Amino acid sequence: MAWEIKNDRPVYIQLVEELELRILNGTYTTGTKLLSVRDLAGEAQVNPNTMQKALGELEKKGLISSRRTSGNYITEDEGLINDLRTELAESEVEAFCEKVKKLGITKEETIELINKEDF
Amino acid sequence: MAWEIKNDRPVYIQLVEELELRILNGTYTTGTKLLSVRDLAGEAQVNPNTMQKALGELEKKGLISSRRTSGNYITEDEGLINDLRTELAESEVEAFCEKVKKLGITKEETIELINKEDF
DNA sequence: ATAACTGTATTATTGATATAATACAATAAT
DNA sequence: ATTATTGTATTATATCAATAATACAGTTAT
Numbered sequence: 373m374a375w376e377i378k379n380d381r382p383v384y385i386q387l388v389e390e391l392e393l394r395i396l397n398g399t400y401t402t403g404t405k406l407l408s409v410r411d412l413a414g415e416a417q418v419n420p421n422t423m424q425k426a427l428g429e430l431e432k433k434g435l436i437s438s439r440r441t442s443g444n445y446i447t448e449d450e451g452l453i454n455d456l457r458t459e460l461a462e463s464e465v466e467a468f469c470e471k472v473k474k475l476g477i478t479k480e481e482t483i484e485l486i487n488k489e490d491f
Numbered sequence: 492m493a494w495e496i497k498n499d500r501p502v503y504i505q506l507v508e509e510l511e512l513r514i515l516n517g518t519y520t521t522g523t524k525l526l527s528v529r530d531l532a533g534e535a536q537v538n539p540n541t542m543q544k545a546l547g548e549l550e551k552k553g554l555i556s557s558r559r560t561s562g563n564y565i566t567e568d569e570g571l572i573n574d575l576r577t578e579l580a581e582s583e584v585e586a587f588c589e590k591v592k593k594l595g596i597t598k599e600e601t602i603e604l605i606n607k608e609d610f
Numbered sequence: 611a612t613a614a615c616t617g618t619a620t621t622a623t624t625g626a627t628a629t630a631a632t633a634c635a636a637t638a639a640t
Numbered sequence: 641a642t643t644a645t646t647g648t649a650t651t652a653t654a655t656c657a658a659t660a661a662t663a664c665a666g667t668t669a670t
Contacts, residue, residue, distance in 0.1 A: 381500060382627060397595045408646065419629045424648075441637040441646045461596050462604065468587040469608040475580050476516045479610040483602055485581065489588040491598040501657060528617065538659045543618075560616045560667040 373399070375416035383418055387426035390416075395435050395446055396457040406436065406444040492518070494535035502537055506545035509535075514554050514565055515576040525555065525563040 373394075377386050394400045406412065406427075413423040427444055430436045434452055438444045447453070472482050492513075496505050513519045525531065525546075532542040546563055549555045553571055557563045566572070591601050 384627080385499075393593055397593060409648090410645090421630085421649095422628060425627095427647090438647060439637095440648080441635080443646065457594060461591060461594050464587065464590050464594075465601070465604045465608065468583065469605060469610065471583050472580060473610050474512055474516060475576060475583075477580050479605070479608075482584070482610075483605060485584045486588060486598070486602060486605070489584065489598075491588065491592050491601075503657080527615075529615090540619095540660085541658060544657095546617090557617060558667095559618080560665080562616065 373415070377416060377418065384422050384425045384429070387416060387418065387423060388429045391426060391430055392433070392435060392456075392460075395430075396453055396460065400446050402446055402450060402453070403448045404446050405442075406446065408443060492534070496535060496537065503541050503544045503548070506535060506537065506542060507548045510545060510549055511552070511554060511575070511579075514549075515572055515579065519565050521565055521569060521572070522567045523565050524561075525565065527562060 375390065377383055391400075400406065407415065409424050409427060410420050412427075413420040416423065427436065427438070431438055431444075433456075434449065435447055435456070436444045437447065469482070477485075494509065496502055510519075519525065526534065528543050528546060529539050531546075532539040535542065546555065546557070550557055550563075552575075553568065554566055554575070555563045556566065588601070596604075
């Protein structure tokens with residue numbers, strides 16, 4: 373699976389975002405066990421400490437729970453997942469609209485531009 | 492004028508983005524003299540060195556030109572400004588679409604969400 | 611002429627991030 | 641029972657970003 377880590381922002385933040393995305397869009401299934409910290413770090417080609425930091429953030433959000441000597445598990449709280457997914461979508465839309473608005477692009481132009489993209 | 496600098500990304504990058512936005516959307520007029528480095532830094536409540544770094548980036552892009560002992564001036568190349576404005580708008584749209592797509596949101600849902608926003 | 615203001619450069623210090631190299635205790639696998 | 645694997649913690653080092661405090665030479669304003 374693709375781990376596209378750039379160096380324009382803190383690596384651990386990008387890891388949190390990617391992991392969260394995979395949980396919210398179902399790439400990682402509810403209740404499933406994640407790869408180990410070391411294996412995930414290997415996949416993403418980052419230091420295990422950095423991946424550990426990212427996983428810590430995810431646990432704070434309640435998206436994973438760690439069982440000390442067994443592994444990290446995706447939450448089974450699908451309500452939480454759906455809520456966060458909706459929340460994230462809305463905040464993306466809001467941020468995007470604010471940006472193009474500031475650029476002086478109208479709503480109609482914006483929708484035209486989006487229609488040109490392929491989903 | 493509002494300088495909303497957060498600490499989630501390098502300050503000088505955010506300054507570049509804000510200054511570029513103001514040039515592209517016409518807040519800063521073509522050919523006009525900018526405030527001095529120190530005054531801009533004061534407005535944005537950042538260190539003058541940081542503002543200076545941002546202005547250096549803008550000069551690389553050709554959006555401003557500095558006259559050593561007089562000040563920094565907005566480019567008069569309106570073609571460049573329009574090009575960059577279009578370019579920026581398109582890349583914003585593309586990045587946004589990629590994000591919502593990854594979240595599993597359809598194009599129709601996306602356009603609905605945008606229609607709810609007020610431009 | 612003098613003073614104030616310009617962009618620009620330099621040096622030092624601090625904090626955040628990332629990596630590296632280990633270490634440990636508890637569990638799972640053999 | 642032994643070994644390997646788990647999350648987790650610690651210490652050290654390097655780099656980047658940001659701020660601070662100056663300094664300088666060349667206009668511009670008075």
